[in-house]
Amino acid sequence: MQPKHHIIIDTDPGQDDALAILLALASPEIELIGICAVAGNVPLSLTQMNARKICELAGKPDTKVFAGAIRPMLRPLVTAEHVHGKTGLDGPVLPDPVMPLQAQYAPDFIIETLMSRPAGTVTLCCLGPLTNIGLALVKEPRIASRIKRIIAMGGGWSEGGNITPVAEFNIYVDPQAARLVFDCGAPLTLIPLDVTHQALTTRKRVEKFRKMENRTGPAVAELLDFFERFDVEKYGTDGGPLHDPCVIAWMLHPELFTGKDVNVAVECESELTMGQTVVDWWRVTSRPHNAHYVRGIDHDAFFKLLTERLATLA
Numbered sequence: 001m002q003p004k005h006h007i008i009i010d011t012d013p014g015q016d017d018a019l020a021i022l023l024a025l026a027s028p029e030i031e032l033i034g035i036c037a038v039a040g041n042v043p044l045s046l047t048q049m050n051a052r053k054i055c056e057l058a059g060k061p062d063t064k065v066f067a068g069a070i071r072p073m074l075r076p077l078v079t080a081e082h083v084h085g086k087t088g089l090d091g092p093v094l095p096d097p098v099m100p101l102q103a104q105y106a107p108d109f110i111i112e113t114l115m116s117r118p119a120g121t122v123t124l125c126c127l128g129p130l131t132n133i134g135l136a137l138v139k140e141p142r143i144a145s146r147i148k149r150i151i152a153m154g155g156g157w158s159e160g161g162n163i164t165p166v167a168e169f170n171i172y173v174d175p176q177a178a179r180l181v182f183d184c185g186a187p188l189t190l191i192p193l194d195v196t197h198q199a200l201t202t203r204k205r206v207e208k209f210r211k212m213e214n215r216t217g218p219a220v221a222e223l224l225d226f227f228e229r230f231d232v233e234k235y236g237t238d239g240g241p242l243h244d245p246c247v248i249a250w251m252l253h254p255e256l257f258t259g260k261d262v263n264v265a266v267e268c269e270s271e272l273t274m275g276q277t278v279v280d281w282w283r284v285t286s287r288p289h290n291a292h293y294v295r296g297i298d299h300d301a302f303f304k305l306l307t308e309r310l311a312t313l314a
């Protein structure tokens with residue numbers, strides 16, 4: 001199959017990031033041009049390593065992985081070991097990667113890719129704080145008009161926040177970068193907590209991964225066993241929200257989701273509400289639409305897609 005999506009994944013793995021990367025690697029419609037690591041769930045030294053571990057788990061060691069920002073644009077780094085564990089990928093024991101880390105700085109790779117490929121052909125799939133994209137936009141603003149679409153997991157409105165009462169982690173960690181990205185003029189899809197909190201890793205779903213006869217499936221089940229324990233206790237649900245794979249699933253099958261075009265602004269001034277995404281869902285301002293804001297998901301179809309695709313990996 002000729003790939004119809006040419007993408008860069010920008011990520012801070014993270015167990016749920018890992019599943020998103022695996023879904024992309026398992027999808028013949030996707031050309032994964034490169035993976036850019038950013039500091040987020042854990043520091044950059046771990047996220048770049050985790051990205052490579054995932055590629056090797058999937059049997060795709062030729063994937064290009066780049067390291068980017070070591071910290072947010074203006075604020076000190078906040079991490080989430082309380083959710084993801086000390087390594088960011090706690091759960092299974094995955095061997096240290098053998099595949100190399102690319103020498104190029106991730107924001108430069110993003111710029112070079114967007115400037116050298118035909119305009120409107122490259123999609124940015126963003127699974128972590130938006131620092132790398134923000135830095136690329138500052139260094140080379142002309143990339144904005146060349147991006148096909150930015151699909152970013154981040155924010156929350158009806159669901160509130162997960163790192164503060166009103167802020168979602170990815171936006172909270174680098175709100176200045178998020179504001180730059182939201183206002184850059186490129187088509188933007190936001191996958192907020194409002195939708196990811198409907199995509200739960202129930203026991204039944206996790207067992208399907210565990211029963212797979214490949215290497216990836218059981219490792220994924222172990223990743224999810226670890227990942228969901230925090231949210232299960234917090235929310236009292238059967239399983240935790242599987243945030244980041246929704247980004248890849250929306251790109252492949254937008255018909256599994258519902259949402260609408262709105263204005264989303266990012267709070268960057270108040271410490272109390274830092275990183276809040278202010279979503280004009282009811283159009284009470286005249287601020288222009290800058291995002292397609294996703295709020296609904298066919299979660300059974302989403303997990304079916306994920307299960308079928310991951311079964312094809314090593």
Ligand code: BDR
Nearest residue numbers: 014016017127169170243
């Ligand atoms: C987001 O924060 C991270 O912990 C997850 O990987 C996801 O990208 C959810 O708020």
Ligand code: CA
Nearest residue numbers: 014017127128
């Ligand atoms: Ca993430």
